[in-house]
Amino acid sequence: MLKITELSARVAGKEILKGINLEVKAGEVHAIMGPNGSGKSTLAQVLAGREDYQVSGGSVDFEGRDLLAMPAEERARAGLFLGFQYPVEIPGVNNVYLLKAALNAKRKAAGEPEVDAYEFLAFVKQKMKLMQMSETFLTRGVNEGFSGGEKKRNEVLQMLVLEPKLAILDETDSGLDIDALKVVSMGVNSLRSPHRAVVLVTHYQRLLDYIVPDKVHVLSEGRILKSGDRSLALELEERGYDWVRESRVA
Amino acid sequence: MSPAATATGSAALRSFEAQWLAREADPLTALRERAMRRFLELGLPTTRDESWRYTNLRQLGAQSFIDAPRAAAEPLLPTASLSLLGDAQQAVTLVMVNGHPLLPKRINQKINGIEISALQDLSRTNPEFVSRFLEPLSDAEQSRWRLLNTALFTDGLYLKVSARVETPLIILHLAASDRPGTAAYPRVIIDAAPGSSATVIEHHVQQGMHAPLCNSATLISLERDAELEHYRVFATEPRATHLDSLEVRQHKDSRCRQFTIVLGGGLVRTSLEACLNEPGARLDNYALLVGHEDRHVDCVNTVTHRVPHTVSRQTARAIASGTSRVIFNSKVVVDAGASHSDSQQSCRGLLLSPSAEIDTRPQLEIHTDEVKCAHGATIGRLDPNMLFYMLSRGLDRDTAQSLLVYAFLADVLTGMSVTDARAAIENALIPQLPDSQVLRKFR
Numbered sequence: 001m002l003k004i005t006e007l008s009a010r011v012a013g014k015e016i017l018k019g020i021n022l023e024v025k026a027g028e029v030h031a032i033m034g035p036n037g038s039g040k041s042t043l044a045q046v047l048a049g050r051e052d053y054q055v056s057g058g059s060v061d062f063e064g065r066d067l068l069a070m071p072a073e074e075r076a077r078a079g080l081f082l083g084f085q086y087p088v089e090i091p092g093v094n095n096v097y098l099l100k101a102a103l104n105a106k107r108k109a110a111g112e113p114e115v116d117a118y119e120f121l122a123f124v125k126q127k128m129k130l131m132q133m134s135e136t137f138l139t140r141g142v143n144e145g146f147s148g149g150e151k152k153r154n155e156v157l158q159m160l161v162l163e164p165k166l167a168i169l170d171e172t173d174s175g176l177d178i179d180a181l182k183v184v185s186m187g188v189n190s191l192r193s194p195h196r197a198v199v200l201v202t203h204y205q206r207l208l209d210y211i212v213p214d215k216v217h218v219l220s221e222g223r224i225l226k227s228g229d230r231s232l233a234l235e236l237e238e239r240g241y242d243w244v245r246e247s248r249v250a
Numbered sequence: 251m252s253p254a255a256t257a258t259g260s261a262a263l264r265s266f267e268a269q270w271l272a273r274e275a276d277p278l279t280a281l282r283e284r285a286m287r288r289f290l291e292l293g294l295p296t297t298r299d300e301s302w303r304y305t306n307l308r309q310l311g312a313q314s315f316i317d318a319p320r321a322a323a324e325p326l327l328p329t330a331s332l333s334l335l336g337d338a339q340q341a342v343t344l345v346m347v348n349g350h351p352l353l354p355k356r357i358n359q360k361i362n363g364i365e366i367s368a369l370q371d372l373s374r375t376n377p378e379f380v381s382r383f384l385e386p387l388s389d390a391e392q393s394r395w396r397l398l399n400t401a402l403f404t405d406g407l408y409l410k411v412s413a414r415v416e417t418p419l420i421i422l423h424l425a426a427s428d429r430p431g432t433a434a435y436p437r438v439i440i441d442a443a444p445g446s447s448a449t450v451i452e453h454h455v456q457q458g459m460h461a462p463l464c465n466s467a468t469l470i471s472l473e474r475d476a477e478l479e480h481y482r483v484f485a486t487e488p489r490a491t492h493l494d495s496l497e498v499r500q501h502k503d504s505r506c507r508q509f510t511i512v513l514g515g516g517l518v519r520t521s522l523e524a525c526l527n528e529p530g531a532r533l534d535n536y537a538l539l540v541g542h543e544d545r546h547v548d549c550v551n552t553v554t555h556r557v558p559h560t561v562s563r564q565t566a567r568a569i570a571s572g573t574s575r576v577i578f579n580s581k582v583v584v585d586a587g588a589s590h591s592d593s594q595q596s597c598r599g600l601l602l603s604p605s606a607e608i609d610t611r612p613q614l615e616i617h618t619d620e621v622k623c624a625h626g627a628t629i630g631r632l633d634p635n636m637l638f639y640m641l642s643r644g645l646d647r648d649t650a651q652s653l654l655v656y657a658f659l660a661d662v663l664t665g666m667s668v669t670d671a672r673a674a675i676e677n678a679l680i681p682q683l684p685d686s687q688v689l690r691k692f693r
Contacts, residue, residue, distance in 0.1 A: 048642050052634070076644035084642075088635045092657025101653075102643035109644070141657075142639075158643065 001026045001197050002047075002067075002166055007058035008222075009046045015056065016042040018222035024166070027194040031208055031233060032201045034219035035241045040201045041085055043219070044170040048082035049075050063165065076102070077109035079165030083155040083172045085201075090142040095154070098142050099124060099161050106162060127160040130190065132183050148175040156187040167191065168199045173207035185210030205237040218244045260294055260311035269317060269402055269433070277377035278384070285387050286401035292394050301392040304577040304609050305519060305548045310463070310491060317404075318348035318432035318462035322424060341451075341670075343420040348427070348462055349436035350405050363413040364448060369406035369437055380408070383439045383469050388497075392521050392550050396495040399435045399467040406437030411448040411476070418449040418668055425454065425461040425486055432462040439469045442476035442504075449668055451481040454492065454515075461490035469497045472504035474528075479507045479667060485514040485678060488543065492518045503530035509666060510537045512547045513678050522551040526560035526591075537566040538662045540679065541574030541606065551580040555591035555621075566597040567662050568629075569655065570606035581613040582623060589620040599629035600658050 002024040009017040016039045024030050034040050046053050047060065049072030060067040067075060090098075104114045115123075125135060131153045143151050152172050159167050169188065173181055188198060188211050200211060208216075208230065216232040217224045218241070225244050226232065236244065270286045294311050295302040342361050345352045351368050353359065359366045373380045384400050407421065423436055440450055452468065464486075472478055484492055492515045498506055512518050524533050539547045553562045568576040582593045599608035612625035632654050640650035656663075659679070666672040 050638055072638065072641040073644050073646055073650075076642055082642050084639065088633070088639045090636050090639065090654070090657060092660035093640075093653050097653075098640065098643060098645075101645050101649060105644035105646065105649075162643070 001063060002199075003061040005059050005061075007043075007046070007060060008056045009042060010054045010056050011042060011052075016222055017046065019058065020219075020222070020224060022217065022224060024197045024199060026165075026197055028214045029192065029198045029200065029211060031213040031216045032199060032219050033203070033205075033216060033233060033236060036203075038219045039222045040219050041170055044082055044085075044168050044199075044201050047075075047168055048072060048080065073105070074109075076162075077106045081159050081162055081164035081167045083152075083159060083167065083169035085170040085172075085174065087143045087146075087151040087155055089144050089146070091144045093142050094138075095140055095142050096121075096124065096138040099158060102158070103161055124157075124161060127157055130160065131157045131187055133157060149177065149180040152176060152184055153180065153187075156184050160187055160191060163191070165195065166197050166199070168201065170201045171203060172200070173202055173204065181207065182210060205233045208233050220245060261314045262311045263290065263294060265314035265316065266290075266398060266402070266433075269315070273402070273404075276373055278373050278380065281381055281384060281387075282401045285397040288387060288389070289394060289397040289401060292391070292397075295391065295394055299391045301521075301550045301579060304575065305517070305546065310517075313431060313463075315431055315433035315463055318425075318427050318434040320348065320350045322347050322426040322457055323428045324426075324458065341418045341420050343422050344407065345422045345424060346407065346436055347424045348432075348434035349403060349423075349466070351407050362417045362419070363411070363415040364419055365410040365412065367408040367410075369408050369439070370404060372408050380439075383441070383471065388523070390523070390552070392552065393495055393497075393523060395465050395493045395519075395521075396467045396497070399437060399465050399495065402433075402465075403435040403437040403467070406439070408439045408441065409450065410441050410443065411446040411478070412443040413446055415446070415448040418451055418671070420451045420453060423452060423454040423464075423466065424457055425464055425490060426457040427460040427462045428458065430460050432460070434462040434464050434466075436464065436466040437468075438466075440471070440478065440480070442470070442472045442478050444474040444476060446473075447477035449479040451483065451668070451671060453481075453483045454486055454494075456486040456490055461486050464490070464492045464494070466492070467495045467497075469499070470506065470508075471499045472501060472506055472531075474502045475504060476501075477505045479509075481509045481511065481666075481668075481671060482520070483509075483511045483513065483675065484518050484520070487514065488516050488545065490515045490517075494518070494520045496520070496522045498522065498524035498533065500524065500526050500528070500531035500533065502528035504528075505532050505534075507534045507665070507667075508536070509662070510535070510539075510549060511675055512537075512539045512549070513675070515545065515547075517546045517548075519548040520550070522553075524551075524553045524562070525556055526554065526562065527556050529557050529559040532561040534563045534665070535565070536662045536665050537564070537568075537578060538659060538675075539566065539568040539576045539578060541568070541570040541572075541576040541608075543572045543574060545572075545574045547575070548577040549579070552583065553581070553593065554583040554585065555588045555593065556585050557588050558590045560588065560591050562591075562593045564593075564595045564597075565661055565665070566610070567659050568597070568599040568608050568610070569602060569658070570599070570608050571602035573603075573605045575607045575609070577608075578610045579613070580611075580625075581615065582625075583615045584618055584621050584623065586617040589618050590622075591618075592622045593624070595625035595627075596661075597627040598658070599627075600655065601629065601631050602655075
């Protein structure tokens with residue numbers, strides 16, 4: 001589904017990604033872990049199409065298409081979803097309006113008719129129930145005045161509504177208490193299927209207790225230093241990131 | 251006539267003086283003469299005048315003006331008169347052509363609970379009464395054009411609201427001339443009796459090629475417990491020059507919600523002078539200023555808290571694209587002794603092109619202790635993070651940008667309680683916003 005080859009990228013002139021190689025197949029859940037400043041979020045943003053991040057080398061294939069040649073909105077319509085680490089507040093733009101506009105943009109790209117307003121609302125409400133969100137969030141401005149946890153739930157809600165092929169969740173677990181973490185994990189798990197894939201960018205192993213990954217990668221200084229199965233995450237928690245760096249040097 | 255006039259010696263001043271000299275005497279002549287003399291002494295504003303820093307009137311000063319015609323050469327277009335409210339709401343529309351009301355019966359009509367008189371008639375039958383609304387003549391530099399209006403207006407509307415009136419009343423100001431170099435002096439007085447309430451919408455539109463220089467003045471007087479929602483909407487053509495003065499006098503526990511919406515015109519200068527004269531008075535002022543192409547929009551507010559326990563809110567949203575310039579200056583004055591005054595000024599500007607300019611200056615002049623006065627002003631571009639967020643959800647760029655522009659205006663639009671007017675203003679806004687091609691290049 002996703003094949004990243006030797007991807008390099010700069011942010012404000014500074015090289016952050018220095019040759020990333022990663023392949024994610026349909027049905028898989030990958031976790032990308034790593035210390036602060038290792039380039040995890042940059043990778044997520046580059047994949048989503050952020051324009052002020054400059055790709056300086058490499059290629060990304062998404063379902064047979066050249067992902068890097070597509071603008072952000074086209075990537076989204078093709079089935080890529082980024083759950084933001086810091087979802088932006090957009091006062092004045094109604095939450096439900098954004099959801100509907102996003103879904104219709106995707107449907108339009110797929111040659112499908114717009115959603116029926118009534119059915120859409122029922123569908124969204126059902127997903128909100130799953131995310132344990134009050135319906136009042138529908139009519140509020142996008143993320144406006146939401147707590148950190150509410151913002152993350154709202155990200156997952158958007159993901160559930162848009163049903164992407166590939167979801168990249170950038171530290172969706174950070175700032176969540178244990179109850180919220182369970183709700184968010186349940187939301188993500190509900191989307192798992194043989195046709196979809198999930199990339200979890202996270203700092204902590206804790207999330208992986210609830211969303212069990214097929215593969216774990218350690219990102220450090222813009223490169224993937226080590227890949228393995230779930231046991232790598234546990235080992236990391238025990239031994240710290242320095243262990244990976246040292247073992248590589250050794 | 252005076253040293254100031256000859257010193258400036260501008261063609262415009264001389265032509266205003268000529269208009270004055272050609273006026274027939276009426277019972278207000280003494281008052282008018284004082285206003286005219288004062289105007290000529292002050293001369294045309296220059297960028298050295300504090301409130302005119304950003305608006306240069308040299309071009310205007312070089313032109314000569316004669317009185318605009320009293321009637322439109324062509325029959326009124328029904329589209330013009332219906333453009334703001336449509337027929338969804340049972341609104342009553344009064345038409346003024348270049349300041350001259352078209353009233354089927356001239357004196358004391360009562361429409362939907364509002365008594366309507368032509369100012370010309372009222373000035374003849376009861377000049378002392380009319381003078382009460384024209385005086386005192388202000389010496390403030392920002393109200394200089396009101397002096398000229400006082401001297402030269404020949405007719406206008408006097409509205410007496412004495413009940414709680416549900417139906418909005420629209421005054422359609424039609425600017426129409428068959429030649430350049432004309433000037434109009436529309437005058438409106440809205441007099442709200444104790445406990446009354448009404449909604450009045452002044453809509454300035456243009457018919458035909460040429461718009462007269464429009465020097466309009468409106469006075470709103472709110473007695474005890476009176477409530478008024480007032481709109482002034484400017485939607486003239488790109489070459490039109492409009493100098494509008496609004497004065498608001500508020501008495502005990504009165505409420506005024508005032509919307510100043512600039513969608514059109516080439517040079518539009520609006521001023522608001524509001525005085526909260528008795529405790530409990532509250533003013534909510536909203537300004538929506540849209541500059542595009544090479545338009546120039548200059549909005550100046552002065553709100554004076556004369557007594558304790560008065561409240562004012564000013565919310566301005568300015569958008570500038572192309573090479574336009576939008577200025578919003580607001581000043582809150584709290585007089586000595588007016589403790590427990592509560593004022594807020596919020597101005598936000600959105601720049602949609604690299605060559606556009608927005609200038610804003612919130613000011614406070616406080617002569618007492620124990621007041622609550624807040625002000626804030628920010629000017630920026632569309633937030634790239636917000637834009638990226640929406641793109642990453644699959645919205646196309648045009649939609650995302652328009653949504654953000656609307657979101658930016660929401661604070662003003664959602665304040666409008668006349669939903670039909672709000673919808674009409676939103677519809678009128680769309681063509682005023684720059685095309686997406688321009689937006690796309692600018693990030």
